[in-house]
Amino acid sequence: MMRIECPWCGGRDETEFHYGGEAHIARPPDPDALSDEAWADYLFMRANPKGVHAERWMHAQGCRRWFNLLRHTVSHDIVAVYPMGAPRPEAPETAR
Amino acid sequence: MARYSIFSLARNALTGHRDWPKLWRAPEPRPAYEVVIVGGGGHGLATAYYLAKEHGVTDVAVVERGWLAGGNIARNTTIIRSNYLWDESAAIYEHGLKLWEGLSRELNFNVMLRQRGVLNLAHTEHDVRESIRRVNANRLNGVDAEWVDAEGVKAFCPPISISPKVRYPVLGATLQRRGGVARHDAVAWGYARGADARGVDILQHCEVTGIRRVAGRVTGVETSRGFIGAKKVALVAAGHSSMLAEMAGLRLPVESHPLQAMVSEPLKPVLDCVVMSNAVHVYISQSDKGELVLGAGIDAFNSYGQRGGLHVLEDQLAALMQLFPSFSRARLLRSWGGIVDVCPDASPIVSKTPVEGLYINCGWGTGGFKATPSSGWTFAHTIARDEPHPLNAPFALDRFTSGALIDEHGAAAVAH
Amino acid sequence: MTGPRRLPEGGRIDRSRDLSFRFDGRRYTGHPGDTLASALLAGGVRLFGRSFKYHRPRGVMAAGAEEPNALVLLEPGRFAEPNLRATEIELYDGLTAESVNRWPSLRFDLGAATGLASGLFVAGFYYKTFMWPPSWWNRIYAPAIRRMAGLAKAPGEPDPEIYEHRHAHCDILVVGGGPAGIAAACAAAAAGARVVLADERPLPGGSLLDGPQRIGAEDGPAWAARMLAGTSAQMLPRTTAFGYYDHNFVTLAERLTEGLAPSERAGRPRQRIWHVRARRVVLATGAHERPLVFPGNDRPGVMLAGAVTAYIHRHAVLPGSRAVFLANDDSVYAAAREFARHGGEVAAIADLRADSTADGGGLPVLRGAAPVRSLGHGRVRGIEVATAPDGRTRRIACDLVAMGGGWNPAVHLFSQSRGALRWDDGLRTFVPGRSAQAERSVGAAAGRFDLEGCIAEGAEAGAAFARELGFEASVPPAPPGRPPHPAAALLSPPTGGGKAFVDFQNDVTASDVALARREGMHSVEHLKRWTTLGMATDQGKTSNINGLALMAAGLGVPPAAVGHTTFRPPYTPVPFGALAGRNIAALADPVRRTPMQDWQEAGGAVFEPVGQWLRARYYPRDGETMREAVARECRAVREAAGILDASTLGKIDIRGPDAAEFLNRIYTNGWKTLGIGRCRYGLMLGEDGMVFDDGVTTRTGEHRYLMTTTSGNAAAVLEWLEEWLQTEWPELRVYCTSVTEQWGTITVSGPHARVLLEPLVEDIDLDPAAFPFLSMREGRIDGVPGRIFRIAFTGELSYEVNLPWRRAAPVWAKLAEAGAVPYGTEAMHVLRAEKGFIVVGHETDGTVTPVDLGMERMLSSRKDFIGRRSLQRPDCLRADRKQLVGLLPEDASEVLQEGAQLVEAPGGAPPVPMLGHVTSSYWSPTMGRGFALALVRGGRARHGDRIWASATTGESRVRIVDPVFYDREGARLDG
Amino acid sequence: MAEVREIDGLSLAVLRGGGAEFRAAVAGALGFGLPEAPNTVAAGGALWLGPDEWLLVSGEDQTGPLEEALEGQHCAVVDVSEARAVLELSGPGATEVLASGCRLDLDPLRPGACAQTALARAHVLLEPRAGGVWRLYVGRSFAAYARAWIEDAIALQAMSAPP
Numbered sequence A: 001m002m003r004i005e006c007p008w009c010g011g012r013d014e015t016e017f018h019y020g021g022e023a024h025i026a027r028p029p030d031p032d033a034l035s036d037e038a039w040a041d042y043l044f045m046r047a048n049p050k051g052v053h054a055e056r057w058m059h060a061q062g063c064r065r066w067f068n069l070l071r072h073t074v075s076h077d078i079v080a081v082y083p084m085g086a087p088r089p090e091a092p093e094t095a096r
Numbered sequence B: 001m002a003r004y005s006i007f008s009l010a011r012n013a014l015t016g017h018r019d020w021p022k023l024w025r026a027p028e029p030r031p032a033y034e035v036v037i038v039g040g041g042g043h044g045l046a047t048a049y050y051l052a053k054e055h056g057v058t059d060v061a062v063v064e065r066g067w068l069a070g071g072n073i074a075r076n077t078t079i080i081r082s083n084y085l086w087d088e089s090a091a092i093y094e095h096g097l098k099l100w101e102g103l104s105r106e107l108n109f110n111v112m113l114r115q116r117g118v119l120n121l122a123h124t125e126h127d128v129r130e131s132i133r134r135v136n137a138n139r140l141n142g143v144d145a146e147w148v149d150a151e152g153v154k155a156f157c158p159p160i161s162i163s164p165k166v167r168y169p170v171l172g173a174t175l176q177r178r179g180g181v182a183r184h185d186a187v188a189w190g191y192a193r194g195a196d197a198r199g200v201d202i203l204q205h206c207e208v209t210g211i212r213r214v215a216g217r218v219t220g221v222e223t224s225r226g227f228i229g230a231k232k233v234a235l236v237a238a239g240h241s242s243m244l245a246e247m248a249g250l251r252l253p254v255e256s257h258p259l260q261a262m263v264s265e266p267l268k269p270v271l272d273c274v275v276m277s278n279a280v281h282v283y284i285s286q287s288d289k290g291e292l293v294l295g296a297g298i299d300a301f302n303s304y305g306q307r308g309g310l311h312v313l314e315d316q317l318a319a320l321m322q323l324f325p326s327f328s329r330a331r332l333l334r335s336w337g338g339i340v341d342v343c344p345d346a347s348p349i350v351s352k353t354p355v356e357g358l359y360i361n362c363g364w365g366t367g368g369f370k371a372t373p374s375s376g377w378t379f380a381h382t383i384a385r386d387e388p389h390p391l392n393a394p395f396a397l398d399r400f401t402s403g404a405l406i407d408e409h410g411a412a413a414v415a416h
Numbered sequence C: 001m002t003g004p005r006r007l008p009e010g011g012r013i014d015r016s017r018d019l020s021f022r023f024d025g026r027r028y029t030g031h032p033g034d035t036l037a038s039a040l041l042a043g044g045v046r047l048f049g050r051s052f053k054y055h056r057p058r059g060v061m062a063a064g065a066e067e068p069n070a071l072v073l074l075e076p077g078r079f080a081e082p083n084l085r086a087t088e089i090e091l092y093d094g095l096t097a098e099s100v101n102r103w104p105s106l107r108f109d110l111g112a113a114t115g116l117a118s119g120l121f122v123a124g125f126y127y128k129t130f131m132w133p134p135s136w137w138n139r140i141y142a143p144a145i146r147r148m149a150g151l152a153k154a155p156g157e158p159d160p161e162i163y164e165h166r167h168a169h170c171d172i173l174v175v176g177g178g179p180a181g182i183a184a185a186c187a188a189a190a191a192g193a194r195v196v197l198a199d200e201r202p203l204p205g206g207s208l209l210d211g212p213q214r215i216g217a218e219d220g221p222a223w224a225a226r227m228l229a230g231t232s233a234q235m236l237p238r239t240t241a242f243g244y245y246d247h248n249f250v251t252l253a254e255r256l257t258e259g260l261a262p263s264e265r266a267g268r269p270r271q272r273i274w275h276v277r278a279r280r281v282v283l284a285t286g287a288h289e290r291p292l293v294f295p296g297n298d299r300p301g302v303m304l305a306g307a308v309t310a311y312i313h314r315h316a317v318l319p320g321s322r323a324v325f326l327a328n329d330d331s332v333y334a335a336a337r338e339f340a341r342h343g344g345e346v347a348a349i350a351d352l353r354a355d356s357t358a359d360g361g362g363l364p365v366l367r368g369a370a371p372v373r374s375l376g377h378g379r380v381r382g383i384e385v386a387t388a389p390d391g392r393t394r395r396i397a398c399d400l401v402a403m404g405g406g407w408n409p410a411v412h413l414f415s416q417s418r419g420a421l422r423w424d425d426g427l428r429t430f431v432p433g434r435s436a437q438a439e440r441s442v443g444a445a446a447g448r449f450d451l452e453g454c455i456a457e458g459a460e461a462g463a464a465f466a467r468e469l470g471f472e473a474s475v476p477p478a479p480p481g482r483p484p485h486p487a488a489a490l491l492s493p494p495t496g497g498g499k500a501f502v503d504f505q506n507d508v509t510a511s512d513v514a515l516a517r518r519e520g521m522h523s524v525e526h527l528k529r530w531t532t533l534g535m536a537t538d539q540g541k542t543s544n545i546n547g548l549a550l551m552a553a554g555l556g557v558p559p560a561a562v563g564h565t566t567f568r569p570p571y572t573p574v575p576f577g578a579l580a581g582r583n584i585a586a587l588a589d590p591v592r593r594t595p596m597q598d599w600q601e602a603g604g605a606v607f608e609p610v611g612q613w614l615r616a617r618y619y620p621r622d623g624e625t626m627r628e629a630v631a632r633e634c635r636a637v638r639e640a641a642g643i644l645d646a647s648t649l650g651k652i653d654i655r656g657p658d659a660a661e662f663l664n665r666i667y668t669n670g671w672k673t674l675g676i677g678r679c680r681y682g683l684m685l686g687e688d689g690m691v692f693d694d695g696v697t698t699r700t701g702e703h704r705y706l707m708t709t710t711s712g713n714a715a716a717v718l719e720w721l722e723e724w725l726q727t728e729w730p731e732l733r734v735y736c737t738s739v740t741e742q743w744g745t746i747t748v749s750g751p752h753a754r755v756l757l758e759p760l761v762e763d764i765d766l767d768p769a770a771f772p773f774l775s776m777r778e779g780r781i782d783g784v785p786g787r788i789f790r791i792a793f794t795g796e797l798s799y800e801v802n803l804p805w806r807r808a809a810p811v812w813a814k815l816a817e818a819g820a821v822p823y824g825t826e827a828m829h830v831l832r833a834e835k836g837f838i839v840v841g842h843e844t845d846g847t848v849t850p851v852d853l854g855m856e857r858m859l860s861s862r863k864d865f866i867g868r869r870s871l872q873r874p875d876c877l878r879a880d881r882k883q884l885v886g887l888l889p890e891d892a893s894e895v896l897q898e899g900a901q902l903v904e905a906p907g908g909a910p911p912v913p914m915l916g917h918v919t920s921s922y923w924s925p926t927m928g929r930g931f932a933l934a935l936v937r938g939g940r941a942r943h944g945d946r947i948w949a950s951a952t953t954g955e956s957r958v959r960i961v962d963p964v965f966y967d968r969e970g971a972r973l974d975g
Numbered sequence D: 001m002a003e004v005r006e007i008d009g010l011s012l013a014v015l016r017g018g019g020a021e022f023r024a025a026v027a028g029a030l031g032f033g034l035p036e037a038p039n040t041v042a043a044g045g046a047l048w049l050g051p052d053e054w055l056l057v058s059g060e061d062q063t064g065p066l067e068e069a070l071e072g073q074h075c076a077v078v079d080v081s082e083a084r085a086v087l088e089l090s091g092p093g094a095t096e097v098l099a100s101g102c103r104l105d106l107d108p109l110r111p112g113a114c115a116q117t118a119l120a121r122a123h124v125l126l127e128p129r130a131g132g133v134w135r136l137y138v139g140r141s142f143a144a145y146a147r148a149w150i151e152d153a154i155a156l157q158a159m160s161a162p163p
């Protein structure tokens, strides 16, 4: 049961949130211009790192806002929380 | 390979069991092999076994980063069935079930297959419709399948509650009598022993850290025990598949999630079959040691942590209380997690890759234990012949581009 | 005196009260303050149970949570609890317990026959046999193996107990109420921190209760009581911390009615599970004593030395009269002295360490002694020890063997928190190393065994954590380094003298460990799985370290190189029911209720779950079958008028200048031309091109829309909309608000709909000419402001009336009174299927595109929308995709099975190629025949073809037809 | 013992919008400003739900005047008086009753604060009020469940109080 810092509501239990998968996957502006391969890449291919992962969460039982965070996929330490649309921050060195 | 039997046991008992040979050797890595299989789980070991046995390819190493068979093969709830909805799935899982049925003798290692029957419960009209759809499809595909109503469920599984008063009453179930459970570790050990006896080198504590390529062709793997050359490299690393694919510059449509399971303290036999429920989300069987073995769905987030949150287990147990109120006083003995690799369509990938000499077998997600024999069997074929067997041809990587997904989410109930 | 072994004085028992109880049918007496184990020991009982595999007779070995042997079934019958440890059961009057895993009785157990063949039943034996003849496996071997399974019998009835949950937050959670934990909790609480202190035992003090320790002038338990009386820390006794999860989430199990008879529990919850989120955690969980591994070390009467003192001090029980103490560390000497001080005879202290300088205090000491085997039948009569330097063996008569192999810090929770363990060569065990979370281990749990040091370490940790959290605390100096507490290396037991047990419950012996090594199972994880070492209900609390040390010795490597297995929750077993808590029975999952639900329940409706709702499926009148009721309801709608409770449909208020653009991206069709007051059907796809949801959306104002969704998908659709708005298109000025429960919805449908509705409507002209199909009007209905939509899922003249939620039921009642026939979801399905309308979840399953459904006209070519690109992938363009068709069974009286598969010809041998399946199938009272919708490979080009439906009930011939069966022209829409 | 009851007669509206102009117009219409800090309540009866979202609670319908004042602005005023039921939990031990179903840290919550969270398996908006009273706003169709859940917790509390 992780504790996730909602940028608005503060720290809440994981069960209040919905996980939204990898962050920073922008919908292609002109899908028609894409090859089937490129479209499949957008649809299905995911970074799945063992380490720091940039991912989206939504505070479903709270303010219903989406946000991004950086989380280590082994320690589950959350090393940064940042708004949708903001670039991925540098991961602090301490992330295990 | 020393044959195992009651006679060899008795003979060894007389000598204080001092003369049993090792189950497998602990060789030093050779500089190169024809095939290097990355991942010493059930699927990797089965692949090695069938490469040697079916295709005569014995210049093979299985490279395992930790202790042999310590990944998902060591931590699954051991449910075996083949009653999948789509033709492609039914074919590959049914092939597996047939292999299971002869496996103990094939390997001369008792994998303790218990075909006690698997019930997939239906709790809503929607479940009923989809269950019957699957039963009909299974029958046409030659997979044994029955639809049983609530009384039939009760007759087959006496401890279950079919009270209509609960929140999601049992309306009926699909039943595959040939489904059941097996001893998870034994399967891996049996394949390892069989592969070793045929000359396969099993290299434990040997982590692959890189995949070497020259001009679009694999030439070998970097490992924690040095470089190992290989004409062919086969990745069978379950939860860690993305990491390995990345070493070869490949992206996969796979995400790794924790999947938890748990056991109760051992109880005298009360539950003789496997019961699975998608709607209230729990599945359960009782092992031959007496523990109730339970699991349910994944923790939502990506993780390699081999653990999840207690709330997932609490929800499963609340669901269990609807089905088996008498199990309330069974006590949780141990819970654990494994890392499963999940594809968007909940079906596996057993495929060649764009890199020559590189093969991948992954995406079995929450349900690949039952496929251990057929996964190894088809993958061995794919590696040896450099082309897929018809059974695994539909499970190729390119389906994500063409859109020919084999979506087992909707209709096939829980994917275990 | 309650039993021959009860001391005349002392102990934390209330001698003024006698408690009578039964074990295996025999009556005994004890006192409040006894455990079942102590009271039985006092009564002279030695035989407590049988081991798992060989059914060896076993006594009690320990005095707490680590006990491997003394398992019982408490209160056989309705209140039965299986596999409880007698060492933890607090005695109450009338207690009844039974031993487990024996038949017919504990003393004469036929299962012990397996012990005779134990030469065969070595580690891993079953993998090697039972394979021949093949047919015997299922018939003979496997059932026989299964009969041997399990310990206690599973309770057969529902649990009469209830269990509750509590969520708690604190600054500092202290686990363990011994001297270290109490010092930590009090120091932190004194600084003002919110502190919770949990201890598994009924009384605080931990090991202070187990011996004669004094703190200054005070006796240990008095110190503990005084400290706790003066602190604001919340003390939870009988509370076991059983799991340490991510982000300092620790779970506790509090036993609320421990020590109360079922009749005294009075409906009180049996246990409370605490979910504690702590900013800091102090682990002061103490240590478990290690057994010694020697032949016959499992004979009843062989106990842990610390347990002997614990029984003396806690319960005034002297577990034997003449004892040999086997010492591998100095603490055993203290135990021997206590035994002697309380009237026991110490035959010898046999110290395994030749170089030991411990002071025997006048008791006979043999240094450099090794236990060769215990002696006796059923219970200990003596022990054979070999003494250095010549290895001469001698037999010493005794009725108690007290062994102490050294102490293992209880690092379970520390390890669960992912802290790294470190091998300590002095202690010959693992101790906490680097922490992974905001946590510290102190006292014996950290490998510190001097009392003053434990207290000082606890106080320092408590204060330091408080200060870290911003409280004012003066942090006392950390205590000096740990005094040495050396234990000798584990001896490899002599062979030939019988079984030397490592894991007592699972019957894993030293020779099993050696066999595992010979067979190549060198990894500690392989050792565990090959032998089942550490997998019993005690999870190896007393056996794991010995097992890995034996493996290390056998391999000739340091134990650190062998390592340890993974510690997993729970620390001690927790009932399933306790973890489920109150989310069971009526509270299992919310039942969402519509405004009409009371009326429907009173009217005898039959309900079906749809999402979290229970929707009325049909309304049987006296004696009607479902088919009759549904037929009547259908006819009413086709011929007169019916009313449907559509309140469960999701409703989303969508506003903003960019709302139309937003709908354009979300839906497959175009929205920019929809007039105010007009409605339009929309189809939503996932980005993979598959149908996700559908519904009618109405433009209610310049920049306002009201979207409806399917009942089951309402929350998912709102989330979907928010996701796109917030994450992808933040530039779109649109707000979405759920109004599902604002508006109760009654669909009035049928040729008489208007006539029925008109009297209730004040200011809306219901005349189809003035109020055309697919439009909306606002006005007063039954005096209440509401809205009416002209939408028809049945194909008949229909008005969908939206009223403020709580005002809908009176209108419903009035309509029913006026003659509108309530119809349920089943009739609705029949009626919509006759019209060829799809239902998401029937005709779709996540693999169906709009084209498959024949809805290509819903796909705008003038804009992009979610999922559009996916429809151009090769597989979506195949001509032989499964397409929506109608089916008519050749036998008109037949209703096809929903889920029947479609094939070209009957009776083929598997695998039979399948063409598709029946998605919806009903009896049509209108057509007087069965009909169905189906998805069929290339079906649209096959209208008129005859194929077969293959169902569990048989095969039938069907004709492929157009999916619209009724009123193709839409002539009935306006009544 | 704690007790729970439903209160009736409150007008509830969800208000969405942002920007200085919006806030000024709202303050003008309501007579008080919207709470800016997350999870706080403005005394006049506005509870923070999100950075651009509030729940207005009042004795009378405010949607009309608000819509007028906000004419022409991009915002939303949505009447949800029916959509949400309002429960009040009061009496000794009320906080413990909530703590058996809410994962939130309730101790620091004082009047003037509010929080959205889950009560067992239902979404709730919690508002601590004077006198140790907790107000719970819950989806109308979930009200019966929420109430049953609380009543069950109260009953258990009554039983588990030491005799």
Ligand SMILES: Cc1cc2nc3c(=O)[nH]c(=O)nc-3n(C[C@H](O)[C@H](O)[C@H](O)COP(=O)(O)OP(=O)(O)OC[C@H]3O[C@@H](n4cnc5c(N)ncnc54)[C@H](O)[C@@H]3O)c2cc1C
Residues within 6 Å of the ligand: B038, B039, B040, B041, B042, B043, B044, B063, B064, B065, B066, B068, B069, B070, B071, B072, B073, B074, B075, B076, B077, B078, B079, B080, B206, B207, B208, B209, B236, B237, B238, B239, B240, B244, B259, B260, B261, B295, B337, B338, B339, B340, B364, B365, B366, B367, B368, B369, B370, B371, B416
């Ligand atoms: C809790 C749980 C319950 C399940 N229940 C069921 C069930 O009831 N029925 C069912 O059919 N399936 C079930 N499964 C799924 C099943 O366990 C898996 O699909 C299957 O075991 C995966 O194949 P495997 O055995 O080869 O994987 P693994 O055993 O995980 O093998 C992969 C191996 O690759 C190794 N590896 C990874 N990276 C490297 C590297 N860089 N170098 C070298 N080696 C590497 C790993 O250490 C590991 O040993 C369950 C899974 C879990 C976790």
Ligand SMILES: NC(=O)c1ccc[n+]([C@@H]2O[C@H](COP(=O)([O-])OP(=O)(O)OC[C@H]3O[C@@H](n4cnc5c(N)ncnc54)[C@H](O)[C@@H]3O)[C@@H](O)[C@H]2O)c1
Residues within 6 Å of the ligand: C064, C175, C176, C177, C178, C179, C180, C181, C198, C199, C200, C201, C205, C206, C207, C208, C213, C239, C240, C241, C242, C284, C285, C286, C287, C330, C331, C407, C410, C413, C442, C443, C444, C445, C448, C449, C450, C451, C454, C571
């Ligand atoms: N002389 C020796 O060799 C020796 C050996 C061991 C202990 N000791 C003595 O023991 C004392 C150690 O003090 P301490 O405070 O560190 O330990 P402790 O053993 O006094 O207290 C630990 C307490 O934690 C409880 N506990 C353990 N796990 C728990 C869990 N998961 N949940 C809830 N409760 C749990 C135990 O039941 C016990 O009450 C010192 O007085 C020391 O001298 C001495």
Ligand SMILES: Cc1cc2nc3c(=O)[nH]c(=O)nc-3n(C[C@H](O)[C@H](O)[C@H](O)COP(=O)(O)O)c2cc1C
Residues within 6 Å of the ligand: B074, B075, B076, B077, B078, B184, B263, B287, B289, B291, B293, B306, B333, B334, B335, B336, B337, C534, C535, C536, C539, C565, C566, C568
């Ligand atoms: C089918 C099955 C049955 C198990 N039964 C037991 C058991 O009786 N006792 C036990 O301690 N663990 C049991 N385990 C769990 C293992 O101890 C262990 O937790 C699991 O293999 C995962 O490994 P890990 O916990 O070391 O990470 C069982 C596991 C499985 C898959």
Ligand SMILES: [Zn+2]
Residues within 6 Å of the ligand: A006, A007, A008, A009, A010, A059, A062, A063, A064, A065
């Ligand atoms: Zn929030």
